[in-house]
Amino acid sequence: MSKNALEVLFESRARIKILKFLFRNMTKNYTFAEIVNHTQEDASVVRREINKLQEINLIHEKAKEKSA
């Protein structure tokens, strides 16, 4: 497999990183800041990708539940 085939296929390194992160930690919810921190990508890029993924309904957004 060529280098970073998925990145090429998906046309975005950030998108793949976000998806990897979310799929590997599937049971949890993350804030925007946490996703930016974990992916080490630019916040504006992450924002754009998250919006796209939301548009196609692959990820959803909800208000953080108050723990205690």
Next chain:
Amino acid sequence: MKKQKKKAPKRKPQLVYSLNRDFEFFSELRDLILKSPASEKQDLLERINKLGKIKLAIISGIFLDKELNDPLAVDLFLAHDYLDRRKLTIFLKNLEAEVGTDVRFATMEKEEFKYRLSMFDRFVRVLLEGPHEKLINKLGIE
């Protein structure tokens, strides 16, 4: 204009994101994303070589798509003559970003590794007897 308006209490709830399991191709996409190698080996090797004088570099676990069950097992192990700690920190942070999860790792000086090897140290045994791949092997370890 009221200039000294009190700091409005933050009303906006914090938003969190998660995957929608009802997504049409959820399982197909998950397989595709998770089965891709965590990091390209050649690329990994080049980056590890820049961290210092690395004598032995072993990958396992997440890089080989293997579950690590032993609590002593690591995904990445380096034995070295010299290691730039600052570079290592940056390297690991980036690596974890690419992999999407924590990378378990251990480093030690070459001499310590040799000593532990000669002692049949448990950590070294877990490392060398489990599924692993040597990216760098200048110590002639079998």
